[in-house]
Amino acid sequence: NTHLEPDSASTRLTQEEGLALWTTYESRTRILSHLLTEHLRLILSPTQATKMRGDFRTGKRLNIKRIIPYVASQYKRDKIWMRRSVPSKRAYQIMLAIDDSKSMAEGGASALAFETLALVARSLEMLEAGELCIVGFGEDVEVKHEFGSPFTSQAGAEVVRRFAFEQTKTNVRKLVADAIELFRSARTRTSGSSAELWQLQLIISDGMCEDHAAIRRLVRQAQEERIMIVFIIVDAAYTSTTTGASVSGAAATSGGGGGITNLKNYTFERDPSTGETVMKDMRYLDTFPFGYYLIVRDVAELPGVLAGALRQWFAEVVDTGGY
Amino acid sequence: MATEDATAPAQQRQSQVRIHLHTKSGDIELPQDTGSILVSTELKRYQLSTLVNRLLETDKPLPLEFLINGQFLRTSLDEFLTKNGISAETTLSVEYVKALIPPIYSASY
Ligand SMILES: [Mg+2]
Numbered sequence: 001n002t003h004l005e006p007d008s009a010s011t012r013l014t015q016e017e018g019l020a021l022w023t024t025y026e027s028r029t030r031i032l033s034h035l036l037t038e039h040l041r042l043i044l045s046p047t048q049a050t051k052m053r054g055d056f057r058t059g060k061r062l063n064i065k066r067i068i069p070y071v072a073s074q075y076k077r078d079k080i081w082m083r084r085s086v087p088s089k090r091a092y093q094i095m096l097a098i099d100d101s102k103s104m105a106e107g108g109a110s111a112l113a114f115e116t117l118a119l120v121a122r123s124l125e126m127l128e129a130g131e132l133c134i135v136g137f138g139e140d141v142e143v144k145h146e147f148g149s150p151f152t153s154q155a156g157a158e159v160v161r162r163f164a165f166e167q168t169k170t171n172v173r174k175l176v177a178d179a180i181e182l183f184r185s186a187r188t189r190t191s192g193s194s195a196e197l198w199q200l201q202l203i204i205s206d207g208m209c210e211d212h213a214a215i216r217r218l219v220r221q222a223q224e225e226r227i228m229i230v231f232i233i234v235d236a237a238y239t240s241t242t243t244g245a246s247v248s249g250a251a252a253t254s255g256g257g258g259g260i261t262n263l264k265n266y267t268f269e270r271d272p273s274t275g276e277t278v279m280k281d282m283r284y285l286d287t288f289p290f291g292y293y294l295i296v297r298d299v300a301e302l303p304g305v306l307a308g309a310l311r312q313w314f315a316e317v318v319d320t321g322g323y
Numbered sequence: 324m325a326t327e328d329a330t331a332p333a334q335q336r337q338s339q340v341r342i343h344l345h346t347k348s349g350d351i352e353l354p355q356d357t358g359s360i361l362v363s364t365e366l367k368r369y370q371l372s373t374l375v376n377r378l379l380e381t382d383k384p385l386p387l388e389f390l391i392n393g394q395f396l397r398t399s400l401d402e403f404l405t406k407n408g409i410s411a412e413t414t415l416s417v418e419y420v421k422a423l424i425p426p427i428y429s430a431s432y
Contacts, residue, residue, distance in 0.1 A: 102412035168410045208412075210339055237359075263341075265361040268370050279373060284361055 018161035022153060025160075032303055039307035043314055044092065044129055055079035071082070092130030092198050093147055093186050095179060096120060099205035100163050109206045109236040110165045115299040116204050116232060118156065125151050130198075133157050133182070137175040137315040138167025147186045171207035174230070176218040181226050199227045200308035202306075207233035207260050207288070207295075216289035230309055231293040232302075235260050258289040260295065261285060277310040328427065340364050340400060340411040342374060346419050353378055359414050364401035371396070375419055386422035391415060 015022065055066060059081025066080040098117060104110045117134070124132055134145035144159045145151065183199045190197060201222075209215065222229055237259055263284040271278050292313060294305045340361040346352055357378060372387040379385070386396075389396040396403055396417075404411055 102410050104415060145333075168412055170412065208341070238339075259358075261360055263361060266374055267363065268366070268373075277379060279370075 012164065013161045013163070015157065019153070019157035021158040022118070022160050025114050026122060026153065026156065029115055029119040029122065029299060032300060033119045033122040036119060036303035036306065037126045039303055040123060040129070040310070043307060043311050044090070044127065048172070056081045056083050057279055059083040060248055084256075090196050090198055091190065091211055092200065093133070093134060093183065093190075094124055094130060094199075095133045095182065095201045095273055097135045097137055097175055097179065097201060097203045097205075098163065099138070099170065099203075100142075101138040101167045101208075102165060103170065103208050105165040106206075107236040108163075108235050110163070112296070112299060113204045114160060115165075116234060116296065116302060117159070119299060119302055120202060121151055121156065125216040126253050131186070133186070135175075135179070135182075136163055137171065139169040139171055140167070141171075141175050141178040143182070147182075147189075170205075170209055172203075172205075173211050173215050173218060174216060175203070176222060180218070180222050180225060180227065183222075183225070201227060201229045203229065203231045203290075204234060205231070206236070206288075207231070207285075207293075209289075212287045212289045219289055219291065228313055229290060229292065230306070230313075231288075231290040232306070233293055233295045235297050237293050259297070338364055338401075340404070341414040342400075342417045344378075344417050344419060345396050348421065351379060351387075351419070351421065354380070362400070364404065364411060365399050367399050368396050371417070371419070372422075386423045387419045390418040390420065 055063060057079055061082045063080055063082045066077070069077050070080050096117060098113055099109075104113060111185070121132060121134070124130075131147040132141065132145070132151050133147040134151075136142050136144050142162075144162050145155055149155065179201050183201075187197060187199065219229055261283075265282045265284050265287075267280050267282070268277050269280060292309055294309055296302050296305065339361055341361050343359045344353065353375075362374070366374075368387075368389055369387050372384070375387055376384050391403060392407065392409075394403075394407075398406070400415075403409075404415075409415070423432065
């Protein structure tokens with residue numbers, strides 16, 4: 001890792017400044033983080049009613065799929081009953097990845113990102129849901145807070161000090177690739193415990209990234225390794241008076257405003273049949289490589305939309321018996 | 324720490340940039356505030372001109388020139404950014420003006 005610490009840079013805050021800044025973000029989001037904690041407590045708690053599962057000799061409900069083999073086996077294969085499976089203990093590893101690139105400095109996205117960080121990190125701490133890790137990304141990926149160390153206010157202050165929003169590239173592909181690697185080693189470290197491990201990454205960014213096809217492949221790979229990724233787009237450029245965030249692209253598009261939902265991508269492509277160059281326009285978000293994304297224009301919207309996205313994910317995972 | 328996708332190019336340079344188009348001539352203003360748009364950094368004057376003409380819905384293409392930080396764009400956006408040390412991370416403010424018809428040489432007496 002050749003990434004140089006901007007330690008000597010004059011832009012870096014002192015410890016006192018970092019703490020003062022962090023305290024501001026914390027107090028600004030205190031009520032909201034209590035709200036998010038309550039939402040998450042309901043979602044992350046493993047005591048919810050779980051699915052009926054086969055195959056038992058006695059149980060509450062017949063497993064229809066087992067009936068024909070049961071008869072065909074002359075009533076020998078008699079594990080035809082389903083029971084409510086006992087929820088097992090869960091452990092969580094949650095990574096917050098914050099965009100440290102220069103584009104974040106435009107229009108106040110960086111402040112919104114810190115508020116989001118304070119809000120989410122605080123409520124996860126309150127919840128004692130598991131381990132928290134914080135990384136920054138831009139041209140490179142850097143771990144700012146490791147899994148396993150407690151996230152105190154001092155730790156928060158240290159994290160804000162280490163962001164400058166000056167990286168001149170935004171390599172999201174590298175972020176996802178490195179995150180998979182970090183999650184793999186974090187999983188190995190905890191492999192001794194009996195609890196089932198759930199790994200979640202929250203990316204906090206303005207959403208501007210390139211190489212969508214390659215990123216999509218990596219997101220799929222993460223999914224195969226049971227790593228859930230939720231992309232939180234902080235849309236500070238949005239100037240319309242309309243409020244309300246959207247989950248998974250169900251955005252209310254209104255005229256005007258420079259928001260990401262209105263951003264169009266213009267491309268020039270050669271038509272192979274005529275040899276002529278044609279111009280095409282496409283909504284930027286139409287090729288966005290993350291399946292779970294939400295758009296936040298005001299941090300106050302976050303507890304509701306984040307809880308909504310996580311609830312949807314957990315429902316899908318439980319439904320497909322993916323875990 | 325590097326699990327680079329083997330199929331992806333070794334290192335991508337930023338190939339897209341957000342631009343904000345504006346003009347001082349009232350007669351060729353964009354119909355509504357288009358906000359910023361995303362384009363390839365490979366674009367040159369000609370493609371940008373095509374783009375603005377499309378946005379203006381002009382019947383006859385109107386040749387346009389582009390100014391960034393007071394300088395006329397004579398290369399691709401990529402070269403312009405590199406030469407001027409501008410990061411593709413920031414939205415580029417691009418002013419467009421009607422291209423001047425090359426002056427007809429008139430003999431003076
Ligand atoms: Mg960026």
